[in-house]
Amino acid sequence: MIALPDFPWDQLVPAADLARTHADGIVDLSVGTPVDPTPQVIQEALRAAADSPGYPFTAGTAELSDAVLGYLQRRCGASPQGMGVIPTIGTKEFVAWLPTLLGLGAGSTVAIPRTAYPTYRVGALIAGARVVEADTIAEYEDAAPDLIWLNSPSNPTGEILDAAHLAKIVSWARHRQIPVISDECYFELAWTARSVSLLDEQVSGGSTEGILALHSLSKRSNLAGYRFGFAAGDPQLVASILQVRKHAGMIVPMPIQMAAIAALGDDTHVEIQREVYLARRNRLAPALESWGLRIDHSEGGLYLWATAGEPCWTTVGRLAQLGILVAPGDFYGQAGEHHVRVALTATDERIEAAVSRLMAANRG
Numbered sequence: 001m002i003a004l005p006d007f008p009w010d011q012l013v014p015a016a017d018l019a020r021t022h023a024d025g026i027v028d029l030s031v032g033t034p035v036d037p038t039p040q041v042i043q044e045a046l047r048a049a050a051d052s053p054g055y056p057f058t059a060g061t062a063e064l065s066d067a068v069l070g071y072l073q074r075r076c077g078a079s080p081q082g083m084g085v086i087p088t089i090g091t092k093e094f095v096a097w098l099p100t101l102l103g104l105g106a107g108s109t110v111a112i113p114r115t116a117y118p119t120y121r122v123g124a125l126i127a128g129a130r131v132v133e134a135d136t137i138a139e140y141e142d143a144a145p146d147l148i149w150l151n152s153p154s155n156p157t158g159e160i161l162d163a164a165h166l167a168k169i170v171s172w173a174r175h176r177q178i179p180v181i182s183d184e185c186y187f188e189l190a191w192t193a194r195s196v197s198l199l200d201e202q203v204s205g206g207s208t209e210g211i212l213a214l215h216s217l218s219k220r221s222n223l224a225g226y227r228f229g230f231a232a233g234d235p236q237l238v239a240s241i242l243q244v245r246k247h248a249g250m251i252v253p254m255p256i257q258m259a260a261i262a263a264l265g266d267d268t269h270v271e272i273q274r275e276v277y278l279a280r281r282n283r284l285a286p287a288l289e290s291w292g293l294r295i296d297h298s299e300g301g302l303y304l305w306a307t308a309g310e311p312c313w314t315t316v317g318r319l320a321q322l323g324i325l326v327a328p329g330d331f332y333g334q335a336g337e338h339h340v341r342v343a344l345t346a347t348d349e350r351i352e353a354a355v356s357r358l359m360a361a362n363r364g
Contacts, residue, residue: 019319086238093250095214110123185229221273
């Protein structure tokens with residue numbers, strides 16, 4: 001049996017129970033689950049593809065690959081020439097299984113960010129690999145990893161890595177034949193800095209050698225319930241991963257593929273949703289600061305990375321007394337033990353409720 005850590009959110013149950021006792025109900029800002037409607041253009045594409053009796057291909061349709069490549073060229077500064085594409089059943093499963101799919105195991109080392117989405121660590125543990133926390137080339141030198149995970153904009157911190165930093169990591173890793181995988185699921189949600197893809201020619205030098213970028217439609221298109229994402233980059237890496245996924249039956253259903261094509265081809269709904277999140281961010285951030293929190297990083301993504309300079313669980317408890325539930329920073333590694341992650345994924349009404357409570361507590 002694989003020894004995995006306890007599921008982090010189980011630890012939040014007491015705080016959630018406390019928050020629910022608030023007279024006006026809980027404001028749950030602990031998870032990044034979209035709450036706004038799935039755009040009609042995507043729903044219509046799903047309905048139109050409902051009659052789908054046959055098995056789809058694991059590699060997806062040619063139309064889907066074209067839609068992905070068009071998106072990457074249009075939005076991410078990537079050249080589509082010689083690029084491999086693979087659809088995924090959401091992106092969490094890909095993160096969790098990638099080390100195994102690449103053949104890593106005992107004796108292998110996976111480098112993850114010091115403050116990171118927990119599934120990077122879980123994926124390494126499933127494969128039986130060693131995990132190291134590393135953010136700099138000096139730390140990579142010491143760790144000698146077999147795989148490097150990057151995440152920009154970051155979950156949970158919202159930090160955005162610039163092109164120069166990414167290019168240095170790619171160059172260093174290529175000379176050592178170490179794959180670099182960039183989780184870019186929050187790519188479209190940049191606030192105070194520009195998101196840069198690993199596939200951007202400023203970073204990649206026009207080559208996909210040794211690199212993959214992972215994208216999700218869950219946040220940008222309110223498609224978390226559809227479970228669709230994709231990885232793109234080095235065609236040799238893609239071919240290796242695809243071969244295992246074929247045997248394992250990791251297939252995106254055809255109606256979901258058709259919905260994804262519609263989503264990838266329509267930028268308008270992305271801009272509309274981005275403005276919705278920006279408005280919520282602009283309401284919530286000042287209220288948190290007035291209550292006594294400092295917001296760090298948070299240049300992009302769906303979260304505010306905040307600290308009161310105290311243990312994260314103390315902050316979680318104090319906010320729960322106001323009926324506001326947030327995630328403790330230590331869910332994402334020891335480096336986050338004095339921060340909390342505050343999600344923007346609540347309705348406008350619930351965001352306003354949180355703002356009112358924070359401002360009232362500040363006045364009190």
